Amino acid sequence: MKYFNSASRFFGKNLILFSLLIFSQTCPAQTEIEARKRVRDYGIKPGILTPGKWNNITDVKGVTVGHSSVIEGDSIRTGVTVIKPHGGNIFQEKVPAAIFVGNGFGKAIGTTQIKELGNIETPIALTNTLNAPKVADALSDYMLSLKGNEEVGSINPVVGETNDGWLNDIRGKHVEKQHVYYALENSKSGIVEEGCVGAGVGTKCLGFKGGIGSSSRVLPEKDGGYTIGVLVQSNFGGILTINGAPVGEEMKNHYMATHVPYDVDGSIMVIVATDAPLSSRNLERLSKRAFMALARVGSFASNGSGDYVIAFSTNADCRISNTNDMLVSLKPDLKNSAMSPLFLAVVEATEEAIYNSLFMATDTKGKQGREMKALPIDATLKILKQYNALN
Secondary structure (H helix, E strand, O other), X not given: OOOOOOOOOOOOOOOOOOOOOOOOOOOOOHHHHHHOOXXXXXXXXOOOOEOOOOOXXXXXXXXXXXXXXXXXXXXEEEEEEEXXXXXXXXXXXXXXXXXXXXXXXXXXXXHHHHHHHOEEOOOEEEEEHXXXXXXXXXXXXXXXXXXXXXXXXXXXXXXXXEOXXXXXXXXXXXXOHHHHHHHHHOOEOOOOOOEOOHHHOOOEEOOEEOOEEEEEEEOOHHHOOOEEEEEEEEEOOOOOOEOOEOHHHHOOOOOOOOOOOOOOOOEEEEEEXXXXXXXXXXXXXXXXXXXXXXXXXXXXXXXXXXXXXXXXXXXXXXXXXXXXXXXXXXXXXXXXXXXXXXXXXXXXXXXXXXXXXXXXXXXXXXXXXOEEOOOOHHHHHHHHHHOOOOO
């Protein structure tokens, strides 16, 4: 069963109202949904570094993720996903951050202030293109309502987006304030739901159903023992490659396959978290390396693709406190020469996160009777074996 989440929350003296509505939809059988596994469950282990406990962005201590999936009727297939860098008031305790734009055909909100000031002051929300302004408005309201923000007169909400209009009635702008609040209030650590959930409900990727994916890497102690966590909203095109095996080419499902109706344009949002003590400058360097993973999986950043990477550090000593009135800020910053292991980690984690978004997605029917098929697992594994791409 797929579901539609609806929640409303009013702060201060108003009553808190919360509801969860569940609707039955045409969807894959429950056994099929349960059969979808992450890539490591099939012996596919990208890279050489070790994942964290959950192999998710939440392996970075303090990071939580929340989803609200908006699925209704035969045409509404969308949602919102939020990532919180820590559990406190992010406006009062900002975290260093940076952004890298691989291809700028996107409508991300709040990016110029990240680039100018080198920090973020709200959770990061992901949604669809036309809903980005509504989500930003809801995110602002949520932050203004928090204790300690009573006198705040400026908020820089950070919202990323991809266009889910092939499966979803995107013009209807169906993500509402209550959905954003639900995702924020129900964000959690531990296992992150992947595939057709939250902002990934209506996406498509590399010729198959896309969605939310996540992964992590932990550095050896000699390199600091730091953790890198990545979450992606995959919705881009290209020629699918897995562990070097030309899966899209073998299946004849790719950009240049003339018999397949294929739109190569699309987007990806990549969110990178780390507990390493990094300045915004080195976070930008880190975000650039995450983009390299897209080439590994078969993307070439087409003209109509909005490819954004937002990176932040959760390191407690790097936070920017609103109550600190010192003229000079003294923050730890990892040396440039110590960055290379983190660069490797973010490439590996981003690559695996994209694979997980594909492997965990399910067949999805949507607007105008369209259907996006999920990556066929058995056929994929056969190709990987043929090219010795299984670990």
